Amino acid sequence: MKRIFIANRGEIAVRILRACRELGITAVVGYSDPDRSSIAVRLADEAYRIGPALSSESYLNIPRIIEIALQTKCDAIHPGYGFLAERAEFAASCEKAGIIFVGPRSTVIELMGEKTRARQAVQNAGTPVVPGTLRPLKNLAEAQETAKSFGYPVLIKAAAGGGGKGLREVQNASGLEEAFRLAQSEAQSAFGDPSVYLEKKIEQPHHVEIQILADHHGNVIHLGERECSIQRRHQKVIEECPSPFISADTRAKMCDVAIRAAREIGYTNAGTMEFLVDKDQNFYFLEMNTRLQVEHPVTELVTGIDIVKAQISIASGEPLRLKQEDVPFNGSAIECRIYAENPESNFMPSPGKITGLRVPGGPGIREDSGIYEGYEVPLYYDPLLSKLSAWGHTRKEAIQRMARALEEYQVQGIHTTISFYHRVMNHPQFLKGVYTTSFIEEYFALANITKPHESDQIAIIAAAILEFEHFNTATETKVQQSGTPKNLWRTVARKEGLRQ
Amino acid sequence: MKLIAVLRKQPIPVEVVRTNGEYSLTLNGKTFSVNAVRPTQQSLSLIVEGKSYEVGIEKNGSRYSVYFYNDTICLDLFEARKYKATELAKKTVSAGPLQVVAPMPGKIVKITAVENQSVAEGEPLLIMEAMKMQNELKAPRAGVVRQLHVKEGEPVTPQQVLMILE
Numbered sequence: 321m322k323r324i325f326i327a328n329r330g331e332i333a334v335r336i337l338r339a340c341r342e343l344g345i346t347a348v349v350g351y352s353d354p355d356r357s358s359i360a361v362r363l364a365d366e367a368y369r370i371g372p373a374l375s376s377e378s379y380l381n382i383p384r385i386i387e388i389a390l391q392t393k394c395d396a397i398h399p400g401y402g403f404l405a406e407r408a409e410f411a412a413s414c415e416k417a418g419i420i421f422v423g424p425r426s427t428v429i430e431l432m433g434e435k436t437r438a439r440q441a442v443q444n445a446g447t448p449v450v451p452g453t454l455r456p457l458k459n460l461a462e463a464q465e466t467a468k469s470f471g472y473p474v475l476i477k478a479a480a481g482g483g484g485k486g487l488r489e490v491q492n493a494s495g496l497e498e499a500f501r502l503a504q505s506e507a508q509s510a511f512g513d514p515s516v517y518l519e520k521k522i523e524q525p526h527h528v529e530i531q532i533l534a535d536h537h538g539n540v541i542h543l544g545e546r547e548c549s550i551q552r553r554h555q556k557v558i559e560e561c562p563s564p565f566i567s568a569d570t571r572a573k574m575c576d577v578a579i580r581a582a583r584e585i586g587y588t589n590a591g592t593m594e595f596l597v598d599k600d601q602n603f604y605f606l607e608m609n610t611r612l613q614v615e616h617p618v619t620e621l622v623t624g625i626d627i628v629k630a631q632i633s634i635a636s637g638e639p640l641r642l643k644q645e646d647v648p649f650n651g652s653a654i655e656c657r658i659y660a661e662n663p664e665s666n667f668m669p670s671p672g673k674i675t676g677l678r679v680p681g682g683p684g685i686r687e688d689s690g691i692y693e694g695y696e697v698p699l700y701y702d703p704l705l706s707k708l709s710a711w712g713h714t715r716k717e718a719i720q721r722m723a724r725a726l727e728e729y730q731v732q733g734i735h736t737t738i739s740f741y742h743r744v745m746n747h748p749q750f751l752k753g754v755y756t757t758s759f760i761e762e763y764f765a766l767a768n769i770t771k772p773h774e775s776d777q778i779a780i781i782a783a784a785i786l787e788f789e790h791f792n793t794a795t796e797t798k799v800q801q802s803g804t805p806k807n808l809w810r811t812v813a814r815k816e817g818l819r820q
Numbered sequence: 821m822k823l824i825a826v827l828r829k830q831p832i833p834v835e836v837v838r839t840n841g842e843y844s845l846t847l848n849g850k851t852f853s854v855n856a857v858r859p860t861q862q863s864l865s866l867i868v869e870g871k872s873y874e875v876g877i878e879k880n881g882s883r884y885s886v887y888f889y890n891d892t893i894c895l896d897l898f899e900a901r902k903y904k905a906t907e908l909a910k911k912t913v914s915a916g917p918l919q920v921v922a923p924m925p926g927k928i929v930k931i932t933a934v935e936n937q938s939v940a941e942g943e944p945l946l947i948m949e950a951m952k953m954q955n956e957l958k959a960p961r962a963g964v965v966r967q968l969h970v971k972e973g974e975p976v977t978p979q980q981v982l983m984i985l986e
Contacts, residue, residue, distance in 0.1 A: 660951070666955075668923075668924075668953075668955050669924065669926075669950045669951035669953055669955070670924065671924060671925060671950060671951060672924070672978075675862055675878060676860070676862035676863065676876045676878070676887070678863075678876075699924070699925050699926060699950045699951050700951075701951065702951065703951040703953075726889060727889045727890075728889070729889065730876050730887055730889060731887075732862055732876040732878065732885075732887050733878070735892070738889065738890075739889065739890040739891060742889065742890050743890070773891055773893060774891070775886075775888045775890075775891050775893060776827060776893060777847070777848075778866065778868065778873050778875065778886075778888075779827075779875070779884075779886035779888075779893035779895060780825045780827065780832065780834060780847060780895060781845050781847075781852060781854055781866065781868060782856075782864050782866060782873075782875045782877055782884075782886050783825065783877065783879075783884035783886055783895055783897055784823055784825065784834045784836050784845060784847075784897065785836065785843055785845070785854065785856050785864070785866075786864065786877060786879060786884065787823060787836075787879075787884070787897045788821050788823075788836040788838065788843075790879065791821065791899075
């Protein structure tokens with residue numbers, strides 16, 4: 321493999337680009353208009369415009385992406401995550417055009433993408449699934465009957481979906497009709513398919529997933545699990561490896577089940593089996609992500625395996641380099657997804673210009689970022705700015721490093737979730753390692769998220785000093801009739817010994 | 821120099837004196853001696869009685885945004901002698917109609933309020949979409965919706981006036 325087309329943006333485009341660089345592969349980045357000044361394009365070997373800002377005309381435009389990849393003589397396309405990563409149609413278009421799709425075959429993506437068929441397929445391999453309907457519900461009557469047989473609460477989910485869209489929780493029989501209707505309409509608008517199915521709600525669940533790698537020679541290995549229970553709006557925000565919750569016995573069973581299921585469906589490349597684990601360590605298959613996961617760095621930190629390079633090597637047809645027993649598991653790692661959102665305003669998106677940036681570093685810290693000082697966070701795409709990961713010999717050390725790095729991390733001009741994560745790192749329940757998917761609602765209810773402002777005094781001191789200097793400079797300038805506003809601070813700095 | 825800091829609507833008098841490059845600040849009846857340097861255009865390093873702080877800081881007119889790793893604090897600073905006049909002018913404004921503006925760039929998905937509707941503080945007015953997420957915009961205070969300046973499906977820029985609350 322000599323040239324890879326990266327059909328994505330943001331931090332993940334940079335991540336893939338780095339793997340290409342290390343392997344001596346030419347990284348070709350496709351970009352939309354607002355991403356012209358992104359880091360991925362700035363670091364790329366070659367970059368080509370796909371189209372305007374709107375995803376449907378750029379990062380989701382299959383014919384255009386295939387056309388550019390062919391014109392630029394790329395051997396392969398890496399889809400990253402999101403956008404076209406799990407579109408079977410895209411993988412099929414690559415296969416048809418004779419371009420390697422870095423991921424599983426299109427038929428496998430299709431199978432795992434239809435949640436009800438996927439459940440059936442993995443069940444055939446002996447994977448436990450959450451009690452639920454194995455096919456889309458025909459009508460409300462069927463939904464009512466099924467819900468009654470499982471017992472409430474139940475979840476209604478979009479058959480074509482994921483990412484929390486088209487998902488409704490129903491506490492009792494009286495709420496079913498409305499939820500059924502709303503889920504259908506959400507599923508229709510989000511995925512163009514109103515099919516929904518029903519699942520028993522696992523109470524107080526942990527979200528634990530198994531990372532697997534499968535080559536084209538029948539070898540399948542696992543890289544352990546990730547605990548992803550800290551979520552807001554059904555989306556993960558903090559992940560860790562290993563899970564502080566599951567027992568060694570549960571881990572062994574889950575990994576075994578994941579490998580058997582991957583073999584059963586003929587899976588190739590990197591993939592993730594997501595499970596819900598209840599308080600008694602019973603686990604149930606949730607879905608399979610047939611792509612690179614956002615949170616892959618925690619697994620990389622613990623195993624030392626570069627998952628993106630493994631993906632490229634598998635896609636080139638090479639056999640896996642490691643046997644299961646050779647996979648090392650060292651220490652503990654945590655990732656925080658830094659979003660452009662205001663945690664004190666119900667995680668409202670906060671696009672805009674990053675006017676100041678101080679990036680953390682030091683022992684055990686890894687930052688996968690798509691931002692820089694002066695970068696304008698576009699409002700067209702996902703608000704993920706960067707991923708901060710910390711590794712430690714123990715979970716405690718990883719948490720200490722993460723907390724310390726979050727204190728160093730400063731993003732100015734927009735709101736971010738950094739301060740919120742710092743509070744999580746200090747939360748007794750998180751430190752104990754006992755938390756479920758309702759952690760944020762349970763311990764950080766909206767009222768609670770607004771914290772006391774301990775730094776008021778320092779803020780006033782800082783601002784007053786700046787105002788004082790600003791005022792003096794302005795007055796002096798007026799008298800001298802010289803200096804431009806831009807240089808005011810420089811002048812002051814020289815006069816007052818304030819160094820820039 | 822005498823200043824008034826306005827923080828969460830509370831006016832706080834501050835006095836700043838500089839001698840030999842060191843600052844002396846008096847606020848809330850306490851005097852602090854402060855050493856300050858500006859390592860970058862956007863930051864300020866302070867040593868306040870031995871304790872070291874680094875803050876990100878930005879000025880936009882009278883408005884200062886001060887960034888800490890765990891907080892962002894916005895305040896306004898006025899010269900004490902000019903503050904009274906400003907405050908008077910403000911009071912007149914706040915009694916009049918209030919412009920409801922877009923807090924961020926995005927698209928208007930749905931307008932739930934109708935013209936001449938009485939709304940309570942915190943009541944949803946419209947739904948905006950930005951970065952693939954929908955957010956409710958709530959009434960900043962009770963009032964009557966007088967003019968709607970936007971339509972559903974319309975893109976808006978930050979600070980664009982969406983409606984008038986009276």
